[in-house]
Amino acid sequence: xxxxxxxxxxxxxxxxxxxxxxxxxxxxxxxxxxxxxxxxxxxxxxxxxxxxxxxxxxxxxxxxxxxxxxxxxxxxxxxxxxxxxxxxxxxxxxxxxxxxxxxxxxxxxxxxxxxxxxxxxxxxxxxxxxxxxxxxxxxxxxxxxxxxxxxxxxxxxxxxxxxxxxxxxxxxxxxxxxxxxxxxxxxxxxxxxxxxxxxxxxxxxxxxxxxxxxxxxxxxxxxxxxxxxxxxxxxxxxxxxxxxxxxxxxxxxxxxxxxxxx
Numbered sequence: 001x002x003x004x005x006x007x008x009x010x011x012x013x014x015x016x017x018x019x020x021x022x023x024x025x026x027x028x029x030x031x032x033x034x035x036x037x038x039x040x041x042x043x044x045x046x047x048x049x050x051x052x053x054x055x056x057x058x059x060x061x062x063x064x065x066x067x068x069x070x071x072x073x074x075x076x077x078x079x080x081x082x083x084x085x086x087x088x089x090x091x092x093x094x095x096x097x098x099x100x101x102x103x104x105x106x107x108x109x110x111x112x113x114x115x116x117x118x119x120x121x122x123x124x125x126x127x128x129x130x131x132x133x134x135x136x137x138x139x140x141x142x143x144x145x146x147x148x149x150x151x152x153x154x155x156x157x158x159x160x161x162x163x164x165x166x167x168x169x170x171x172x173x174x175x176x177x178x179x180x181x182x183x184x185x186x187x188x189x190x191x192x193x194x195x196x197x198x199x200x201x202x203x204x205x206x207x208x209x210x211x212x213x214x215x216x217x218x219x220x221x222x223x224x225x226x227x228x229x230x231x232x233x234x235x236x237x238x239x240x241x242x243x244x245x246x247x248x249x250x251x252x253x254x255x256x257x258x259x260x261x262x
Contacts, residue, residue: 101129105232109239115247119151122240126215127153130229132198134216136160139244140174140209147174147212155216173200174212179233181225198225201233203241210241 108121119137126135134154138147145165149157165175173180180200196217203211213236218224 101228101232105129105235106239109243110246113247113250115244118240118243118247121243122213122236123151123153125232125236126213130215130232131219131222132215132217133219136214136216137211138163138170138174138214139211140203143208145171145174147171150211160214169197170200170212170214174202174209177202177204177207177209179237181230181233199229199233201237203244204237205241205245210245213240 105121105125108124109118112118112121122137123135126132132154136152136155136157137150138160139150140147145163146167147163147165147170149160149162152160163171163174165171169180179202180197182198197214198218199215201213201215202209203213
């Protein structure tokens with residue numbers, strides 16, 4: 001019996017030990033599950049924290065980038081405004097320079113009664129301010145013409161000694177009293193031997209044509225006429241005509257006095 005009791009006690013002991021072992025495993029498993037759950041919760045919190053931190057950093061970077069772009073945009077606007085101011089200043093400077101040139105040209109035309117000096121001033125204006133070394137200056141001594149060559153530069157004067165009022169661009173400009181200006185080849189009427197004509201300015205005194213200035217080729221560095229050139233043409237149309245008329249009047253008065261003295 002003692003052996004049987006011992007076996008029964010052993011079985012009970014094994015069963016109890018097994019039960020305790022299983023309970024221990026269950027408890028350990030439960031603790032592990034709790035630990036895993038805690039770890040998962042902590043991981044989720046850390047994930048949300050990092051996501052929030054990343055979002056904050058991204059927002060800060062965006063704001064910082066925006067703050068950096070604002071000075072750049074302001075600088076761009078300031079530079080654009082400065083360019084506009086500079087362009088306006090340069091335009092004002094050009095206008096002032098143009099007005100000064102016009103004033104000087106007008107003053108010089110009326111600064112002498114010597115016909116040679118007046119013609120020399122007209123030629124200087126054409127050469128230095130308009131930019132041509134090929135031109136002719138004509139007088140119209142009667143209403144029916146012709147235009148008579150008074151001075152020239154850079155052309156063959158034989159072809160332009162006289163121009164009839166219905167002949168070519170020059171004759172038509174003098175006949176109609178309207179300025180001719182062209183920056184390119186023109187298909188209109190011109191003289192057979194006429195050089196490429198850039199402009200012809202009728203000289204007017206009290207609305208009556210008294211002569212004309214023909215400008216042929218411009219200098220190579222000047223491809224076309226500019227706005228100032230047209231203003232100079234208007235100045236020459238009246239002031240050059242008046243200056244030449246005054247020199248002729250002075251010569252006529254001087255000649256008359258000479259006759260009276262004789």
